[in-house]
Amino acid sequence: MTDIFKDIESEVQSYARAFPVIFDRAQGAYLYDTDDKAYLDFLAGAGTLNYGHNNPVLKKALLEYIERDGIAHGLDMHTSAKEEFLTNLNELIFKPRDLNYMVQFTGPTGTNAVEAALKIARNVTGRHNIVAFTNGFHGVSLGAMAATGNSHHRDASGIPLGGVTHVPYSNYMGEELDTVKLLENLLEDSSSGLDKPAAVILETIQGEGGLNVASNEWLRAIEKLCRKHEIILIVDDIQAGCGRSGNFFSFEESGIKPDLVTLSKSLSGYGLPFAVTLIKPEYDTWKPGEHNGTFRGNNHAFVTANAALKEYWSDDTFEKDVQKKIAHLTTRLKKIAGKYDKKLIKQKGRGFMQGLECRDGDLAGKICKYSFSKSLVIETSGADSQVVKCLCPLIITMEELDKGLDILEEAVAHTFQKELSIAS
Incomplete structure (x- = not known):
């Protein structure tokens, strides 16, 4: 491998340490290195490539748009690409789900969408404090990092x-502690030390936090509490949105309707930077240009996002297909984990955000390392990197899904055989 990465790339690099090859091209659920070796991708750009690498439908739309000299960069000016995206977002996503949101195009990263949401909540309510949850991850700019x-x-x-x-968070201390009731007591006790918040921000499935899942009952109780105390409810759907939960929005199953929603990652569908904050109309009180960003007008991302909406969300065919794969993934992961003591490993998560929680990060890391030696790209998550996390593209075939899970099963068996033999 060339030394250029070692010579001048910052030490902050992360994924390259776990996957020390040079990738050159990609298609569908596969990455290919410079020797044309294929790797099955169970990382998918950390959930950015729900529709796979170089999706042909999205690629065709983008190439045609570029070929005709369509607007590439437009700040927040009106463009035909933005018009078509907004129209289909409204017709195919909002209206069928009885949702009514204004769409703010923020800077192109998820953390910027979160920053915008926090600013809106503070400006609308006149309060400064935000309630966030244990193990939550919302980004690494200062405001979002404070909530992380x-x-x-x-x-x-x-x-x-x-x-x-x-x-x-939900079940953070087991089922015996009602964490919503705890929050309610803090809000209603003037001596609790909790400043009344402008907003509550949460993920329905904590991806980076270790695949922790909020129950529908918990989500509904949080929404009810927010309404009672006039607190704005923000759902960060950056990783769990765009179909990864099995529905377009991860909160659909619970029936809640957040005041603000942040989306990014797979919104463009093609790996192009794109983020939005969805705002209930009564909270869209921005002054012109009050929150902006040079690249909030990434029209190439509008084009691929629009193509994804039309191709995959015009009816429920894709959604049902994803849900079948999710059920299969759950079954396989439970079967893999079921061979061992639950103290060592167990299935965890929801939707296409599932994985295997191990006793510790050392075990999980060894499983991922062995998997990569067998050409499967997969990462860990959780406070101690103790969860092996499956983030396959949603378009993965059942055969490809099983191929990856076969490698994962082999990696678990290999790792545990070595660990248990050492222990004995």
């Missing part, structure tokens, strides 16, 4: 991170 629980990211800020109170 992980100390690895927080410690890199260089300054104190304030304005956020962290409280226990």
